[in-house]
Amino acid sequence: GDSVTQMEGPVTLSEEAFLTINCTYTATGYPSLFWYVQYPGEGLQLLLKATKADDKGSNKGFEATYRKETTSFHLEKGSVQVSDSAVYFCALYNNNDMRFGAGTRLTVKP
Amino acid sequence: DTAVSQTPKYLVTQMGNDKSIKCEQNLGHDTMYWYKQDSKKFLKIMFSYNNKELIINETVPNRFSPKSPDKAHLNLHINSLELGDSAVYFCASSQDLGGFLDTQYFGPGTRLTVL
Numbered sequence: 001g002d003s004v005t006q007m008e009g010p011v012t013l014s015e016e017a018f019l020t021i022n023c024t025y026t027a028t029g030y031p032s033l034f035w036y037v038q039y040p041g042e043g044l045q046l047l048l049k050a051t052k053a054d055d056k057g058s059n060k061g062f063e064a065t066y067r068k069e070t071t072s073f074h075l076e077k078g079s080v081q082v083s084d085s086a087v088y089f090c091a092l093y094n095n096n097d098m099r100f101g102a103g104t105r106l107t108v109k110p
Numbered sequence: 111d112t113a114v115s116q117t118p119k120y121l122v123t124q125m126g127n128d129k130s131i132k133c134e135q136n137l138g139h140d141t142m143y144w145y146k147q148d149s150k151k152f153l154k155i156m157f158s159y160n161n162k163e164l165i166i167n168e169t170v171p172n173r174f175s176p177k178s179p180d181k182a183h184l185n186l187h188i189n190s191l192e193l194g195d196s197a198v199y200f201c202a203s204s205q206d207l208g209g210f211l212d213t214q215y216f217g218p219g220t221r222l223t224v225l
Contacts, residue, residue: 043216
């Protein structure tokens, strides 16, 4: 079945560092891809999404490009802030089914 | 104001008991969902529901049942709790049933521990 694999955490960065969280997927057909973020004590929030190959999703300085050739949807941000500390989930939607990755915890230190 | 709320936040109970987790959304959305986050942190959808259609993930045991008194509420009822039911359960909502492409709003989660 479809699945999502994302890099294991935790990831610890200093403020203003470059962030990459890797995400790869396995799916039949053409899934839609998402990144969700969970801040401490809160529910999941949609961060960005891409619905077809080569689409780039972006929000709050985060970006991810849907790469069908490498089946990847890596999350990047050029300069992280302390407020970006959270757990990030990669997800895909395909054939009426939603699958999430295991989550990657990011801690940004001042 | 919290968009999607769940109660209780923590639930500890004995095997064999019946329990419910409540979910409410004040967004006026038509569709609500329940997800289970297992010990490996994977989120798996259990149900999606609006006033027209209930979609059940076939892997969900029939001890689990969603109950919706009105459009703003989707409660999760669990009969005969088992150890393996221990997990964090997330409620979510979106505007449309096909709304995985819409923004889904998630609740904060309910951590269920079965002893």
